[in-house]
Amino acid sequence: MSKIIECENITHYYGNRLIYENLSFDVEQGKVLGLLGKNGTGKTTIINILNGYLKPRSGVCRLFGEEMEHLSPLTKSKVGLLLEGHVQHAYFTVSQIEKFYSAFFPKWKKEAYYELLKKLQVLPSQKLSTMSCGQRSQVALGLLFAQDPELLILDDFSMGLDPGYRRLFVEYLREYASAENKTVFLTSHIIQDMELLIDDCMIMDYGRLLLHKPVKEIMHHFKRYRFTRPGDTFKLEGDEDFWYPSALGDKWEVYSFLPKAEVEQRLKAMGVTEITEENLSLEDAFIGLTGKY
Numbered sequence: 001m002s003k004i005i006e007c008e009n010i011t012h013y014y015g016n017r018l019i020y021e022n023l024s025f026d027v028e029q030g031k032v033l034g035l036l037g038k039n040g041t042g043k044t045t046i047i048n049i050l051n052g053y054l055k056p057r058s059g060v061c062r063l064f065g066e067e068m069e070h071l072s073p074l075t076k077s078k079v080g081l082l083l084e085g086h087v088q089h090a091y092f093t094v095s096q097i098e099k100f101y102s103a104f105f106p107k108w109k110k111e112a113y114y115e116l117l118k119k120l121q122v123l124p125s126q127k128l129s130t131m132s133c134g135q136r137s138q139v140a141l142g143l144l145f146a147q148d149p150e151l152l153i154l155d156d157f158s159m160g161l162d163p164g165y166r167r168l169f170v171e172y173l174r175e176y177a178s179a180e181n182k183t184v185f186l187t188s189h190i191i192q193d194m195e196l197l198i199d200d201c202m203i204m205d206y207g208r209l210l211l212h213k214p215v216k217e218i219m220h221h222f223k224r225y226r227f228t229r230p231g232d233t234f235k236l237e238g239d240e241d242f243w244y245p246s247a248l249g250d251k252w253e254v255y256s257f258l259p260k261a262e263v264e265q266r267l268k269a270m271g272v273t274e275i276t277e278e279n280l281s282l283e284d285a286f287i288g289l290t291g292k293y
């Protein structure tokens with residue numbers, strides 16, 4: 001399977017402030033990868049490195065096997081990019097912007113644009129400057145699909161979209177990635193959308209990559225355990241086996257990748273009697289992996 005994105009030992013600072021050190025990851029063709037992380041962990045910074053706006057302090061990034069600094073025009077035309085803030089050409093109308101963009105992309109699919117936009121309550125003659133934020137997001141997404149890229153990089157794609165359009169877009173993206181073996185790299189804080197869409201999940205923590213795994217593996221192995229404190233002196237510190245233990249009164253909860261039997265054995269050795277295991281949504285798993293604050 002070919003690697004569409006390769007990042008090796010990326011280190012980036014803003015001034016003296018380290019964002020990450022020796023970050024390495026690959027994305028294989030046909031995969032939908034979701035980049036998650038709390039505010040300010042460096043997601044947009046990664047996107048900006050992948051789209052060539054930022055040069056990391058050190059390390060190498062390749063798209064389609066070509067180094068970022070030497071991307072050929074053909075490779076650039078295979079990448080569809082959605083940045084935070086969306087379409088900038090606000091003086092265009094809905095139809096003018098479609099004509100403008102079509103000139104840059106050899107495989108332009110006008111129908112894909114109008115198919116998405118026919119759900120939108122605006123006329124082709126309406127100016128982008130008079131549209132709502134969510135409507136402008138829809139135009140930006142329509143333009144991306146018309147471009148028919150091999151790799152889609154989407155920063156906060158759900159910004160401003162209503163739940164119905166978000167769901168529609170998630171379905172379109174899923175279909176697009178699986179039917180045509182396209183690759184998608186995206187961020188969003190709406191993790192319910194991610195859960196329906198992504199194959200693999202990369203979670204950033206401050207200064208480092210916390211985890212990079214298939215979503216199925218996280219959902220299958222990462223669980224929450226609840227129990228009642230066995231006595232006033234009971235204490236449980238977080239470590240690589242027990243993530244973010246926390247208590248509300250005498251009710252405790254902790255997250256773990258360990259098999260249930262092992263969690264039970266270890267908690268019972270500390271005096272705990274009844275333990276409840278819970279399956280998690282991806283959002284709960286994210287909170288279990290990164291903490292609530």
Ligand SMILES: Nc1ncnc2c1ncn2[C@@H]1O[C@H](COP(=O)(O)OP(=O)(O)OP(=O)(O)O)[C@@H](O)[C@H]1O
Nearest residue numbers: 014015017019037038039040041042043044045046
């Ligand atoms: N141009 C810049 N100069 C200095 N610091 C910056 C710059 N851009 C971002 N930062 C800082 O780098 C850190 C990472 O920012 P980034 O925008 O990559 O985070 P993010 O994970 O995308 O956040 P969010 O989820 O809030 O969008 C933040 O602390 C931010 O304040």
